[in-house]
Amino acid sequence: MTEAVRISADLERAENRRLTALAGAAVAGMLVAGWAIFVYAPQDALQGPVQRIFYLHVASAVAAFGCFAVVLLGSVAFLWRGSLVGDRLGRAAAHVGLVFTTVTFLMGVVWAKPIWNWDPTRTWDARLTSTAALWVIYAGYLLVRRFAPPGRTAMRLAAVVGVIGFVDVPVVYFSVEWWRTLHPGPVLTASGGPAMPAPMVVAYLVTQLAVGFLCGVLVAVQYRVQARRDAAVARAVAAQLELAPAPEAR
Amino acid sequence: MRFAAAAMAVAGKDLRCELRGKELLPALAQFVVLSLVIASFAFDLDSSSGPRLSPGILWLVLVFAGLLAFGRTFAAERDTGSLEAMLLTPAGPSAVFAGKALAATVLLVACEAVLLPAMAVFLASPISPAVVATVLLATVGMASLGCLFAALAAQTRARELLLPVLTLPLWIPFVVVGGRAVQVAMSGGGFGAWSPVGQPYAVLLDFDILFLVVTSLAARFVLDD
Amino acid sequence: MIVVRARGLVQRFGDRVALGPLDLELAAGERLAVLGGNGAGKTTLLRLLATVVRPAAGRLELFGLDATRQRERLRARLGYVGHQLGLYPALTAFENLEFFARLYGLGRGEARTALEVVGLSGAAGRRLEQLSRGQQQRLALARSVLHDPELLILDEPDASLDAEGRDLLATLFEGRSVVMATHDLALARELCGRALLLRSGRDAGHCGRLRPPEDRPRVPRAIGRWGPATEAEGTSPSAWPPAVRIGEARGVSPR
Numbered sequence: 064m065t066e067a068v069r070i071s072a073d074l075e076r077a078e079n080r081r082l083t084a085l086a087g088a089a090v091a092g093m094l095v096a097g098w099a100i101f102v103y104a105p106q107d108a109l110q111g112p113v114q115r116i117f118y119l120h121v122a123s124a125v126a127a128f129g130c131f132a133v134v135l136l137g138s139v140a141f142l143w144r145g146s147l148v149g150d151r152l153g154r155a156a157a158h159v160g161l162v163f164t165t166v167t168f169l170m171g172v173v174w175a176k177p178i179w180n181w182d183p184t185r186t187w188d189a190r191l192t193s194t195a196a197l198w199v200i201y202a203g204y205l206l207v208r209r210f211a212p213p214g215r216t217a218m219r220l221a222a223v224v225g226v227i228g229f230v231d232v233p234v235v236y237f238s239v240e241w242w243r244t245l246h247p248g249p250v251l252t253a254s255g256g257p258a259m260p261a262p263m264v265v266a267y268l269v270t271q272l273a274v275g276f277l278c279g280v281l282v283a284v285q286y287r288v289q290a291r292r293d294a295a296v297a298r299a300v301a302a303q304l305e306l307a308p309a310p311e312a313r
Numbered sequence: 314m315r316f317a318a319a320a321m322a323v324a325g326k327d328l329r330c331e332l333r334g335k336e337l338l339p340a341l342a343q344f345v346v347l348s349l350v351i352a353s354f355a356f357d358l359d360s361s362s363g364p365r366l367s368p369g370i371l372w373l374v375l376v377f378a379g380l381l382a383f384g385r386t387f388a389a390e391r392d393t394g395s396l397e398a399m400l401l402t403p404a405g406p407s408a409v410f411a412g413k414a415l416a417a418t419v420l421l422v423a424c425e426a427v428l429l430p431a432m433a434v435f436l437a438s439p440i441s442p443a444v445v446a447t448v449l450l451a452t453v454g455m456a457s458l459g460c461l462f463a464a465l466a467a468q469t470r471a472r473e474l475l476l477p478v479l480t481l482p483l484w485i486p487f488v489v490v491g492g493r494a495v496q497v498a499m500s501g502g503g504f505g506a507w508s509p510v511g512q513p514y515a516v517l518l519d520f521d522i523l524f525l526v527v528t529s530l531a532a533r534f535v536l537d538d
Numbered sequence: 539m540i541v542v543r544a545r546g547l548v549q550r551f552g553d554r555v556a557l558g559p560l561d562l563e564l565a566a567g568e569r570l571a572v573l574g575g576n577g578a579g580k581t582t583l584l585r586l587l588a589t590v591v592r593p594a595a596g597r598l599e600l601f602g603l604d605a606t607r608q609r610e611r612l613r614a615r616l617g618y619v620g621h622q623l624g625l626y627p628a629l630t631a632f633e634n635l636e637f638f639a640r641l642y643g644l645g646r647g648e649a650r651t652a653l654e655v656v657g658l659s660g661a662a663g664r665r666l667e668q669l670s671r672g673q674q675q676r677l678a679l680a681r682s683v684l685h686d687p688e689l690l691i692l693d694e695p696d697a698s699l700d701a702e703g704r705d706l707l708a709t710l711f712e713g714r715s716v717v718m719a720t721h722d723l724a725l726a727r728e729l730c731g732r733a734l735l736l737r738s739g740r741d742a743g744h745c746g747r748l749r750p751p752e753d754r755p756r757v758p759r760a761i762g763r764w765g766p767a768t769e770a771e772g773t774s775p776s777a778w779p780p781a782v783r784i785g786e787a788r789g790v791s792p793r
Contacts, residue, residue: 142534192489196482203478210469213552214594216538220465223531224479227461230527231483299553315643322640326626326633333628333665394622397590398681402641403614538591 082284089280092273096122104266113177118267120170122274123163124194130160130278131201131229138225141218150218151293153225155285157204159278164198193231200228316411319404323412327386328419337385341378341424348374349428349435360437367438368495371428372488375448376481378424383459384476386417387467400537410464410532417463418456425452443498450517451491454524458483461528464535483524490516539566539601541689541715542587546596549582557582559596562734566688569716571726574736580719581621581693583736587717588618588691600689614642616689617682623674624681625666631677632662635684642685652680656706671698676706683710692718696725704728 100118107114133156140149171191204224211217259267331337352370356362390396390413399409425448432438459480466475494513541564548558557579564570572580585591586598589609598605603612625634635649642648653659656676661669669677675698682690695707695718708729720726726733 192485196485199478199482203475203482206471206475206478207465207469210471210475212468214550215592216468219534219538220468223461223465223534227458227483227527227531230523231486296553300550300555303555304548304559318643319641322637326629326637329633330626330628392622393626394620394624395626396624397620398618398624398638399641401588401590401613401616401618402638403610403643404641405610 078287082280082287085280085283089273089277092276096270096273099266099269103269104263105260110178113174116170116174118270119274120167120174121267122271123170124167125271126274126278127160127163127167127197129275130156130163130282131197133282134160134201134204134225135229138222141222142226147218147293150222151286151289152282153222154208154289155282157201157225158285159281161198161201161205162281163274163278164194164201168194168198196231197228200224200231204228316405316408319402319408320411320415323399323404323409324415324419325412327413327416331416331420337382337420338423341382341420342427344381345374345378345424345428346431348377349431353435358436363436364438364499367432367436368492368499370436371432371438371448371495372492374428375425375451376484376488378428379421379455379459379484380477380480382420382424383417383456383463383480384466384473385463386413386460387464388472391467396536406533406536407529410460410536411529413464414457414460414528417460418452421452421456422449425449439499439501441498444495446514447491447494447498447517450514450521451487454517454521455484455487457521457525457528461531461535464532468535486520487517490520540564540599541566541568541601542717543599543602544587544596545598547583547586547593547598548595549579549586549591550594557586557736558593564715564717566715567713568732569711569718569730571730571733572717572719572736573721573723573726573733578736580736584618584691584693584717584719585620588616588620589613590618590620614685615687616691617685617687618691619675619678619682619693619695621693623678625674625677627667628665630663630665631658631669631673634666634677635680638681639684644684648684652684653677655683655709656680657702672700672703675699676703679706679710687714689715689717692716694719694721696720696722 096118100115104115104118106112134153137146137149137151137153137156140146141153168191171194204221207221207224208217211220349370352358352366352374353363356366356370358366387396390399396409400406429440429445429448433440459476462476462479462483466472466479469475490513494517497513542562543564544560544562546559546561548560549556560583562570572583574580586593586605587600589600589605589612592606600612601615605612626637629637632649632653635652636646639645639649639652650659650662653662656679658673658676658680661673666674666677675695679692679695682692690710696704699707704725711729716730718726718730
């Protein structure tokens with residue numbers, strides 16, 4: 064085993080330790096958020112305990128949007144500068160964003176059921192519809208990657224989907240304003256301050272921080288997975304070119 | 314202007330090929346009429362339920378006819394290598410894309426020229442100028458998006474799968490806004506039925522402009538390596 | 539002037555390397571035949587040179603312009619006929635040319651001239667699908683010279699041409715630099731002054747830096763590392779060796 068291989072193995076172990084520590088911190092953060100949601104926050108007078116879904120529902124929606132914003136940035140970086148880091152970041156964030164969109168979606172359905180006796184097959188609320196659209200768009204983003212010719216073509220085509228798909232995000236957000244339907248209007252950013260008691264706002268902010276951190280850690284882990292996959296391809300190519308293996312991709 | 318000349322040349326070429334080959338238009342017209350017949354059986358339509366359900370049927374047929382029309386636009390160009398040949402000319406990918414999108418739009422409008430009268434005949438739908446205006450406005454934006462993703466899907470292994478997956482979610486805004494506008498127009502409301510006059514038309518126009526700009530910027534990345 | 543200058547040109551599809559790394563230089567007026575078996579990377583190289591696709595690695599300059607950044611300017615100076623001809627079956631021969639002439643900013647006159655040059659004036663009004671494969675090939679050649687390019691890049695242009703068609707190739711090559719892929723060694727000798735032999739797969743015995751023959755001090759180089767690109771040299775067809783010579787293998791030094 065050469066010196067270079069040993070050093071890169073060491074670096075990899077250190078990287079793994081760091082990611083494990085971050086994952087542990089994310090779990091701890093989610094436990095704190097659980098405490099804030101179920102113990103600290105007061106019971107909603109009208110809706111009862113079901114309202115507690117709100118915290119995770121909104122927080123994961125925001126996290127998903129954040130992920131898709133990262134996909135946008137990565138896609139633009141790739142299209143503009145050919146940045147491979149941007150492409151990998153987009154790949155990682157699309158996976159994670161898709162998970163958080165699913166969480167948002169399921170929580171929304173669970174919440175809506177007892178409150179409005181809301182049967183989504185009968186009432187396609189604008190936000191529900193456009194969140195479903197978002198989900199399909201980013202699933203499409205990953206499908207394009209799978210079905211396009213591997214390499215730069217796949218990156219290029221997926222990046223286009225990543226950019227245009229993001230155009231749909233404001234349509235999601237403003238669809239509530241444009242074609243107001245069943246879904247409640249903005250609660251936190253309503254004019255004249257939040258329409259919620261302060262402890263609820265605090266509980267929400269704690270949850271948002273925890274979910275945001277979890278989301279960031281998941282993206283980092285995914286990024287690492289993708290980077291290792293790319294490194295394997297690079298090694299295969301280098302072997303064919305009979306060049307020294309490329310330094311560990313970062 | 315060079316861009317416009319090249320785009321017109323591409324669009325003219327596409328339409329000429331279609332007129333010669335008559336591959337798409339007869340098939341589209343047939344598809345439209347058949348879907349209306351099937352809809353009238355499936356929904357068990359009569360003179361009262363026909364007009365009520367027709368906005369929904371209109372958009373359903375239009376969306377799938379659109380998928381059918383755009384799916385073909387780039388597949389042949391890629392398979393024969395003519396797309397490469399066009400891109401190697403100084404015309405530029407954006408002009409090529411604009412020409413292809415223009416031709417696809419004309420085809421879809423031709424398809425609507427069959428669809429709307431057929432709906433009046435089969436479903437007794439009231440087709441007013443407001444309905445026609447809504448449909449035409451939506452067509453522009455839908456065609457630009459559909460064409461871009463057709464070009465994208467043509468480069469992949471799963472063309473038929475990817476085109477609807479990519480296109481349908483982005484068409485939803487058109488269907489939502491256009492659907493409401495057609496609903497109101499068909500139940501007797503004209504252009505003045507909306508409080509700030511023509512609100513959905515303005516929104517559709519905004520969408521058209523937004524997606525025309527976005528797709529023409531993206532065209533270079535989709536068409537050219 | 540150097541028309542083509544490639545340094546360490548590599549193309550890959552996924553984790554499979556399809557070409558390179560390849561060094562290549564082509565001076566103005568030179569004609570290069572690209573030889574090699576199926577899957578050796580001939581088409582891949584030609585598509586790279588025609589700027590249809592971008593290389594995975596390495597630098598490519600055409601006419602001294604960067605082939606990835608200044609495409610718009612250099613594309614107007616090259617003519618390309620790929621493996622697929624890129625013509626429209628529903629249009630007539632003349633309409634096909636007229637369409638591409640318009641994209642080049644040219645008129646019907648140029649289209650008619652090009653049609654004459656390839657000897658298809660008589661078939662101008664016939665649809666592409668009614669033409670024979672050889673005639674279609676001629677039409678594609680006509681398209682590639684519509685705008686009077688300095689560099690012609692042709693992928694097996696001889697595939698379905700008759701004897702006259704081969705004479706046509708010689709006419710079209712006049713005064714132009716040419717890169718042409720072919721399986722026909724005789725034709726390559728007749729039309730081209732140089733040849734580049736591409737090999738597929740890993741062949742350690744032939745990997746390495748290939749020295750051009752010592753007796754030619756100023757030859758443009760074609761250097762292969764993977765799938766050795768070998769150069770057969772000759773200023774005139776008669777000076778060609780009976781078979782394409784493969785240079786001696788030297789020690790492989792990791793870059």
